[in-house]
Amino acid sequence: MLSIHNSDGEEVAKVHKPECLFTPVFYDLYHATQRFNIVYGGTASSKSYSVAQREILFSFRSSGNILVIRKVGATLRDSVIPSFRHRISEFKISEHFTFNKTDAAIYNKRSGASILFRGLDDPDKLKSFEGLQRILVEEAAELDFEDFLELNRRARGRSDIQITLCFNPVHEQHWLKKHFFDKPQADCYIRHATYKDNPFLTDKDREQIEWLRKYNYNQYRIYALGEWGVTDNADPWLFAFDAAKHLRPSLQFLPSYPVYLSFDFNRQPVSCVAVQMSPHKGGADSFVHFIKEFSAAAQLQELCAQIKAAFPASILYVTGDASGNHGDIGFEKRNDTYYQMIRSYLNIHPRLMQLNSRNLEHNDSRNLINMLFAQYPSLLISESGCPTLAGDCRIAKVDENSPRPGTLKKDRQVYKMDMFDAMRYFFQSYFKDYVSRVII
Numbered sequence: 001m002l003s004i005h006n007s008d009g010e011e012v013a014k015v016h017k018p019e020c021l022f023t024p025v026f027y028d029l030y031h032a033t034q035r036f037n038i039v040y041g042g043t044a045s046s047k048s049y050s051v052a053q054r055e056i057l058f059s060f061r062s063s064g065n066i067l068v069i070r071k072v073g074a075t076l077r078d079s080v081i082p083s084f085r086h087r088i089s090e091f092k093i094s095e096h097f098t099f100n101k102t103d104a105a106i107y108n109k110r111s112g113a114s115i116l117f118r119g120l121d122d123p124d125k126l127k128s129f130e131g132l133q134r135i136l137v138e139e140a141a142e143l144d145f146e147d148f149l150e151l152n153r154r155a156r157g158r159s160d161i162q163i164t165l166c167f168n169p170v171h172e173q174h175w176l177k178k179h180f181f182d183k184p185q186a187d188c189y190i191r192h193a194t195y196k197d198n199p200f201l202t203d204k205d206r207e208q209i210e211w212l213r214k215y216n217y218n219q220y221r222i223y224a225l226g227e228w229g230v231t232d233n234a235d236p237w238l239f240a241f242d243a244a245k246h247l248r249p250s251l252q253f254l255p256s257y258p259v260y261l262s263f264d265f266n267r268q269p270v271s272c273v274a275v276q277m278s279p280h281k282g283g284a285d286s287f288v289h290f291i292k293e294f295s296a297a298a299q300l301q302e303l304c305a306q307i308k309a310a311f312p313a314s315i316l317y318v319t320g321d322a323s324g325n326h327g328d329i330g331f332e333k334r335n336d337t338y339y340q341m342i343r344s345y346l347n348i349h350p351r352l353m354q355l356n357s358r359n360l361e362h363n364d365s366r367n368l369i370n371m372l373f374a375q376y377p378s379l380l381i382s383e384s385g386c387p388t389l390a391g392d393c394r395i396a397k398v399d400e401n402s403p404r405p406g407t408l409k410k411d412r413q414v415y416k417m418d419m420f421d422a423m424r425y426f427f428q429s430y431f432k433d434y435v436s437r438v439i440i
Contacts, residue, residue: 022050036165037163037188040166044205045194045197058134063111064133066116073104073118171231237366238373240372240374241373253291259274259315259317260274262319263318290381305345318355319355324355339353365424368431388419389420396415
């Protein structure tokens with residue numbers, strides 16, 4: 001039983017069996033006090049479910065109006081209003097509310113608050129609201145930036161007004177990303193969610209969402225991973241990549257073969273791909289298998305512990321980003337290089353440290369890797385073991401703003417490319433015979 005209190009602390013209602021109704025998204029969002037609350041991510045993640053619960057419960061704490069917005073008013077009748085009414089019914093508090101179909105409003109009889117449903121396609125209905133305290137925008141990605149500015153302008157007159165924007169991250173060029181993510185706002189709470197945040201889904205529900213991976217990877221990014229959708233890759237960096245040819249749901253670990261670890265160094269995060277390959281290169285039965293990826297946000301020791309746990313009895317070779325040879329960049333030991341720490345943490349013999357003295361220029365690396373993807377007998381990536389790398393291969397594109405040919409597009413938002421870089425360094429280290437064919 002959950003007790004609901006008004007702003008004076010008086011108990012005004014009870015919600016039955018709350019543990020059966022709330023998801024982690026709701027609990028994280030419920031106490032947010034910032035002006036802007038951003039709830040974004042994938043499908044079936046409980047975003048809309050949770051924000052509706054939040055506004056219903058808030059309606060007991062104030063007599064102020066709650067404005068629920070969508071771009072087109074008709075869609076409110078089909079989805080948003082029924083969602084609110086179902087949440088009220090689930091809470092078993094229907095006696096405290098009345099619904100007026102003509103006004104498109106739900107009234108809280110106990111507090112006097114109104115939940116008003118409006119579409120931006122009818123601006124006359126938005127002109128004047130007395131006592132407006134909260135705005136919830138469902139499917140906020142439908143709005144233009146000018147729509148948002150107008151709503152923000154109308155949210156005035158109180159210091160505690162909140163605007164909640166709920167959406168799927170459909171496109172990396174969207175104004176929502178540019179306004180709230182590329183230039184973070186001070187008075188803003190952001191909650192990312194995917195279907196994994198929803199404990200009420202069935203196994204069949206989860207299987208259907210994961211199925212998107214095979215159908216359309218961009219849709220999978222948006223609706224399964226809750227990541228920003230990418231533009232069509234008109235100029236792919238890895239043009240020889242073919243998902244049907246190079247990706248497998250999983251790859252078997254081969255205990256009798258060594259594991260090759262290739263690192264990429266960024267402070268957030270350090271990344272590593274683990275590879276197994278045949279000792280002979282280029283023969284009809286030769287193979288390169290990318291079997292697992294690792295990352296750690298702040299501790300190289302943590303990442304190495306993950307590697308040791310995954311391959312406790314394997315011979316480990318180490319290579320990767322040449323910047324790891326530089327001193328005074330380690331997280332835990334000020335004067336050690338990354339590779340000195342890796343060698344120590346993994347207890348690796350010096351001859352197994354096969355490091356690059358410099359990184360190839362992007363265009364040289366591009367020539368090498370596309371040749372390998374096009375010609376190598378068996379070059380495979382495990383989607384379950386290396387999901388980020390598999391995604392990077394799909395979206396890797398040439399940076400159109402770089403004066404250097406073949407530059408790989410990177411940022412710290414959509415095109416992080418950390419695992420992809422680790423793969424590039426692996427090929428540079430162990431396929432020098434191919435390098436000599438393509439680089440003068």
